[in-house]
Amino acid sequence: xxxxAPRKKRAAVPAEAVAGAEQSAPDLGAEAHRFSxxxxxxxxxxxxxxxxxxxxxxxxxxxARITDIARCLGVTHPTAxxxxxxxxxxxxxxxxxxxxxxxxxxxxxxxxRVRVRHRIVIEFLKAIGVPAEIAAVDAEGIEHYVxxxxxxxxxxxxxxxxxx
Amino acid sequence: xxxxAPRKKRAAVPAEAVAGAEQSAPDLGAEAHRFSxxxxxxxxxxxxxxxxxxxxxxxxxxxARITDIARCLGVTHPTAxxxxxxxxxxxxxxxxxxxxxxxxxxxxxxxxRVRVRHRIVIEFLKAIGVPAEIAAVDAEGIEHYVxxxxxxxxxxxxxxxxxx
DNA sequence: ACAAAGATGTAGCCTTGGCTTCATTTCACT
DNA sequence: AGTGAAATGAAGCCAAGGCTACATCTTTGT
Ligand SMILES: [Mn+2]
Ligand SMILES: [Mn+2]
Ligand SMILES: [Mn+2]
Ligand SMILES: [Mn+2]
Numbered sequence: 001x002x003x004x005a006p007r008k009k010r011a012a013v014p015a016e017a018v019a020g021a022e023q024s025a026p027d028l029g030a031e032a033h034r035f036s037x038x039x040x041x042x043x044x045x046x047x048x049x050x051x052x053x054x055x056x057x058x059x060x061x062x063x064a065r066i067t068d069i070a071r072c073l074g075v076t077h078p079t080a081x082x083x084x085x086x087x088x089x090x091x092x093x094x095x096x097x098x099x100x101x102x103x104x105x106x107x108x109x110x111x112x113r114v115r116v117r118h119r120i121v122i123e124f125l126k127a128i129g130v131p132a133e134i135a136a137v138d139a140e141g142i143e144h145y146v147x148x149x150x151x152x153x154x155x156x157x158x159x160x161x162x163x164x
Numbered sequence: 165x166x167x168x169a170p171r172k173k174r175a176a177v178p179a180e181a182v183a184g185a186e187q188s189a190p191d192l193g194a195e196a197h198r199f200s201x202x203x204x205x206x207x208x209x210x211x212x213x214x215x216x217x218x219x220x221x222x223x224x225x226x227x228a229r230i231t232d233i234a235r236c237l238g239v240t241h242p243t244a245x246x247x248x249x250x251x252x253x254x255x256x257x258x259x260x261x262x263x264x265x266x267x268x269x270x271x272x273x274x275x276x277r278v279r280v281r282h283r284i285v286i287e288f289l290k291a292i293g294v295p296a297e298i299a300a301v302d303a304e305g306i307e308h309y310v311x312x313x314x315x316x317x318x319x320x321x322x323x324x325x326x327x328x
Numbered sequence: 329a330c331a332a333a334g335a336t337g338t339a340g341c342c343t344t345g346g347c348t349t350c351a352t353t354t355c356a357c358t
Numbered sequence: 359a360g361t362g363a364a365a366t367g368a369a370g371c372c373a374a375g376g377c378t379a380c381a382t383c384t385t386t387g388t
Contacts, residue, residue, distance in 0.1 A: 030300075032238030035213070038305040039376090042206070046345075049199070067365060074196030079346055081367070086344080098353060098366055128317045136194075138314045141202040145305030153292045203346090210375075231335055243376055245337070250374080262336060262383060330388090337382070346372080353366070358359100 038145065045144040048114045049073070050083055051092055054103055055111035063100040117151060118143050124154035127161055202309065209308040212278045213237070214247055215256055218267055219275035227264040281315060282307045288318035291325055 053072055057064040070080035084101055087093040092107035103111060121143045125135035146154065217236055221228040234244035248265055251257040256271035267275060285307045289299035310318065 029235070029238075031236045034301050034304050035236075036238045037301050041305055042209070043344085045206070065365075066367095071193070072195045072199075074193075074200045075345085076347065077366070078348085078368085082345070125314060125317075128321055130311075130314050130317050134311050134313045137198050137201050138309055138311050140198050141205055141309030142306050145302055145309070147294075147298050147302050149298045150289060150294050150302045153289075153294050157292055207374085229335075230337095239375085240377065241336070242338085242378085246375070331386100332388105333384100333386085335382100335384075338380085340378090342375105342377075344374085344376100346374105348371080349369085351366100351368075353364100355364080356362095358361090 041145050046083060047087060047090065047092065048110065048144055049140075050087055051103060051107050051111040052114040052118065054093065054101055055108065055115065058103070064102070065100050069101070114143070117146065120151055120155050120158070121146060123158050127158050205309050210247060211251060211254065211256065212274065212308055213304075214251055215267060215271050215275040216278040216282065218257065218265055219272065219279065222267070228266070229264050233265070278307070281310065284315055284319050284322070285310060287322045291322050 050069070050073075053069060054064040057068055057072070061068070066077055066080050066084065069084070070077040073080065084093060084095060087101075087107065088095060091104055092110060093101050093103055095101045118139060121139040122135050125139055125142075126132060130138065214233070214237075217233060218228040221232055221236070225232070230241055230244050230248065233248070234241040237244065248257060248259060251265075251271065252259060255268055256274060257265050257267055259265045282303060285303040286299050289303055289306075290296060294302065
């Protein structure tokens, strides 16, 4: 006796229902497309946090050291070092052995974009009544998943509702 | 000639400045704590999406098949199968070879929480003026990073601002 | 009944992001 | 100038989440 469970007809989800199937291309369905977008945002998340943090450290202390980066992020130094190696490979930072980490133009540009986003998200959360400490935590995650349209909506809201 | 770069004093970031250092415990600084929280949210992200999707498929078609899950998420079936194995390990679903996937009580509970959050985030984004399709994409990522406090703020906002 | 097609499983590869442990380099201070 | 502590690097482990390729089971239809 094995596998006696009743089995409905196959193709419970007709391919066409889920696949937008409008034209050519790999054409994932709308559903799948949504998740794909989120996945790619997720893979950029760490790069964004690092560039932002490096910019902050440079501004505050004139340099960004692996140890400081690691401490700020709450990870061990080898983890930070490995991430920096990836940033380097992707052309976002430069570094030489035993010296600090420096943003390239591309890295600085990313940092600036991320900082703006971060600020807007935090201000927005506070504006709708989220306590500052909680807003700080939530913004750290949310910031990587807001599209330009959503960011604009956030920013408009903050401007139009100065006080509560 | 090597490593001639000027080097500032060490301890650019005095440990106390970054470590909350109020009491005992591993006591990461506030900064580090923020990122830790986000990291743990990130690791739950996939579990949440799977349980939610499984619940949706069961509701719509009476069953959740690996293939359908994979297609909806836009991943290959081995990827979905591996994720289901993890869900199983974590006690969120059950499954038998060549049969579908079923939520356990814990899984169903998670799915329900996630669905509520998803709905609120989407309604909220639309309420502040984000176009529906964009809101759908952004919500897919944001939903995993909203605390209860933020969710409450979102929900309050939607209730108090029915039309625009 | 059976064969083709579709669904599922299995194995194995890659990258990322964590970690520990140990070696090496630099720096600050005596 | 010398030395000990701190910072950095390097090696290697693990889990997660992607993938491809191939094997096996189930269903559907003839
Ligand atoms: Mn962040
Ligand atoms: Mn940030
Ligand atoms: Mn999601
Ligand atoms: Mn969702």
